[in-house]
Amino acid sequence: MGFCAEDLAAALKGSLGKDPVSHYPVLTLRGKRTLISTASALASVDGKIVRLQESPAVIEGCLWLPAEFLTSVLPQILGGPVAVRGAEAKAPLAEGKVPPKGEAKPEPKAAQAQKGASVSVGAEVAADSVRLTLAGKDAVLADVAQGSNEIVVTLAEGGLTGTAQDVGAGIVDGIAFNQGGRTLKVALGPGFKRLESLKLRDPDRLVLVFKGEGQRVNPPPPDDVQAAPGTADAGTAPGGPPRKTAAFDTVVLDPGHGGSDTGATTAGGLQEKDLTLVLAQKTAALLEKAGLRVILTRSTDTQVPLVQRTAIANYNRADLFLSIHLNSSPAPSARGTETYFLSRNATDLWSTQLAAKENTEGTASGATADSGLNLVLWELAQTSYIVESSVLAEAIQQEFNTLLGTTDRGVRQAPFVVLEGAQMPAVLVEVAFLSNPDESKRLTDPAFQDQVAQGLTQSILAFKARYDKPEAPPPAS
Ligand SMILES: [Zn+2]
Incomplete structure (x- = not known):
């Protein structure tokens, strides 16, 4: 309800x-x-x-x-508990008031049945539910009876119209009714758990939601996601995405910025976009050596829209998305590494400002303006990755605190566009401060670049090990 x-x-x-x-x-x-x-x-x-x-x-x-x-x-x-009367409460709460006990909630007023009025039938199918909508004045007066294997809706007046569409099977195995008839039968499948009904007005309709799991529709929806090369696609469940065989084998590295979007720059002519590419390429080489499949969101000095970067990771079913950036600050003394995972709530003002700065890169091409891959969506749909992302962020941060000899910065959360929509743990690392004379000098040193690549590789391999563990054969007992 x-x-x-x-x-x-x-x-x-x-x-x-x-x-x-x-x-x-x-x-x-x-x-x-x-x-x-x-x-x-x-x-x-x-x-x-x-x-x-x-x-x-x-x-x-x-x-x-x-x-x-x-x-x-x-x-x-x-900001406080709310008294609710009955499961079908329609939220008749006055401003700040708790409704008095015993007051009957106004039931939807029975619509005046018009003789011969028709009730149209429509169905909407999802993996975990089938929604059946009967629209028309007579729909709200219908009787809904539940049997052991079926639900029977009986109209008191009027007749049913529409075509009984194929809803597949699982929760609901079929919907049957006759044109102009008054009885509609819904055959329940093995996946059926419960029925929720809802009577709505303006316009009048009766909505029946069959909840459960495993509703399958034929044909299965087209799958536009490419399976990783070299992975078997056998045993794909109907309608389900192809599964990879290995637990953790693909990493997407994202060199920040590119093309006309230079990222942070120095008076000496250093550009963030060039250094992030070098660091990403060096890291990719090490990860590949360790047997991982590595994809770069860009391998040249080109501008890649932010949303496309995570799309590349999703498309390739990556197990990890790592965006590599360099920091900058008006204070030349600012130094050290910051590792971020995505959150709508920034850790602090600095994180907010940094995210705002990094987020501007894609808008230059207008690519993020109408993106469906957005923070809110990610946050709502990908909450499960936040914990994993924070684990990786911690690992990277520790590596770099050691490498750079700093501990004053750390793991933070901020709403980075580039991490939005990633259907995997996703982390953004600001390796060091390009605005710090000391650190910018080190960043151009190939030996230091190698160290950075090693640090990132170590962190990623340690993170991978967490995934590989459950795959190990269980100890003999
Ligand atoms: Zn950047």
Whole structure:
């Protein structure tokens, strides 16, 4: 059970809009911005992620939120617990008020049935749910009965229209009804777990959400992701992406900047883009020697849009994305390494400013303006990589603290565009300060460049070892 976000926004005098970057719905309440993912069971209140049991969804113009939204997300917005009456609560909460106990929640008013009015049937299929929508005045008066293997919807008035589309099998094995008939039967599959129903007004409709797992549709959606060369693609599940065989074998190195985007520069004519390419190439050589497949986002002095860089990593199903940069600061004394992993919330002002600086590189070509690969999306969909990314960031940071003899900087979080959308652990390292005379001199020294490449390689191989461990044969017992 759930409710429409529109109702919640109206009841609490908030507003519902769209995030300009991610195009996800944004609920603004009491000055707090709650981003709602319709692709995963996550919401984000002022950048703080809240996990939900069920994914919000757009159902015929209604942004459907699970009832738990009231207990898990709303308190974060209102700054306190919220009393919820019943699972079907429609959020009739007045400004700052807890609804009095025992007050009956207004039920959707029974629509006046029009004789002969029709109810159209539509279905929407996802891997974990099948949504069936019956639209029309008579739909909200329909009776829904659950049997052992089927759900039967019976209209009191009117008739059903539409074609029973092939919804595949798994959660729902089929939908059957006769044109103009009053009975619709939904055959439940082995993947079915539960049914949620929702009656909506303006326009009137009955939405039935069959939840579960493993809904398969034929034919499977085209897979535009290329399997890594040399990896078998056998045993691909229907509709599932090709799986790689090795646990960790592909690394994408991203030399920062390139082409007309020089990155940081020095009065002496050094350019960040040239040095990051050298460092990436040296690191690639070492990683390849260690048996890894390495892909560079650029191997020449060219400008590659930021989003394309992570797209390359995703396309190649990389296990790791490492973006290499050099730092700069108005203070010549600033020195040391900083390693970043992606987060909407920057660690501090410095991190915010740095991210803003690095993020400008792609916009020069206008490439990031309408990107669907954005921070918010990444944050919501790729939360699982944050921990792994932080582990790698720590490893790199420790290597470089030793190499550069500094400990005053460290691992930080910031919203880097170049890390957005990476479907793998992704880290950005600011190796050293080009603005520091000492460090810029060292950066041009081939021996130091080799050390940097070794440090990055060590960190990556140590990180890889974490992945390889579960692949090792279990100890004999
Ligand atoms: Zn940079």
